[in-house]
Each structure stands twice: as structure tokens, then as C-alpha cells.
Amino acid sequence: MRPKKTGIPRIIDAGRHSLDGLATSWREEAAFRQECALGMLFLLTLPFLDRSGLENAVMVGSLALVLIAELLNTGIEKAIDRVGYEDHPLSKFAKDAGSAGVFVALVNVPVMWGLILLG
Numbered sequence: 250m251r252p253k254k255t256g257i258p259r260i261i262d263a264g265r266h267s268l269d270g271l272a273t274s275w276r277e278e279a280a281f282r283q284e285c286a287l288g289m290l291f292l293l294t295l296p297f298l299d300r301s302g303l304e305n306a307v308m309v310g311s312l313a314l315v316l317i318a319e320l321l322n323t324g325i326e327k328a329i330d331r332v333g334y335e336d337h338p339l340s341k342f343a344k345d346a347g348s349a350g351v352f353v354a355l356v357n358v359p360v361m362w363g364l365i366l367l368g
Contacts, residue, residue: 274323280351281319288312291362304365311354311361318354322347 274281325347329340
């Protein structure tokens with residue numbers, strides 16, 4: 250077993266792995282690209298909305314939550330597929346639960362934006 254990195258080298262490696270995950274998700278996951286594009290459209294409207302910093306933070310946070318959920322869902326799906334492609338109730342549950350997380354995050358966006366913009 251090789252010794253584990255600590256301190257700054259560990260942080261650099263973690264950052265590199267995170268960037269690799271983002272790049273791979275962008276390259277291989279259409280849903281991630283679509284959610285990024287939709288998020289950018291929403292973000293482009295922010296300068297035209299006269300909202301407080303806290304309101305803007307909540308609206309941006311709701312968009313970030315979608316991307317976080319999608320990345321975690323992708324990780325779950327890839328891990329399940331790594332184990333095998335045969336049907337199994339636990340694999341279905343894991344994939345469905347991950348997908349449900351993305352769905353909840355997506356529903357959260359219009360709810361948060363609506364409450365702030367119409368409230």
C-alpha cells in the first residue's frame with residue numbers, strides 16, 4: 250500500500266480529481282450539459298432583476314444544487330454499471346433514488362425563483 254498524501258499535495262490531488270470529474274461529466278453526460286446551459290440562461294437574467302444579494306445567492310444556489318445532484322446521480326449510475334448491467338432491485342433503487350434527487354433539485358429551481366420574484 251502506498252503512503253497517503255497529506256497537506257497541500259492531498260488538496261492539489263483532490264482538486265485535480267474534481268476537475269477531472271467535471272470535465273468527464275461535461276464530455277459524457279448530455280443531462281449535465283443541458284442543465285449547465287439552462288442554468289446559464291437563468292444566470293444571465295440576474296443582472297436585470299433588482300434583487301438583494303441574499304436573494305441572488307438563493308437563486309444561484311438553487312441552480313448549483315441541480316448540478317450537484319446530477320454529478321452525484323452520475324456517480325451512482327456509473328458505480329452501479331461498474332458492478333454489472335443485470336437487473337437487480339437494489340441497483341434499480343439506487344439509480345431511481347439518484348434520479349429522484351435530480352428531479353427534486355430541478356423542481357426546487359422554479360419554486361425558489363418564483364417565491365423570490367413573485368413574493
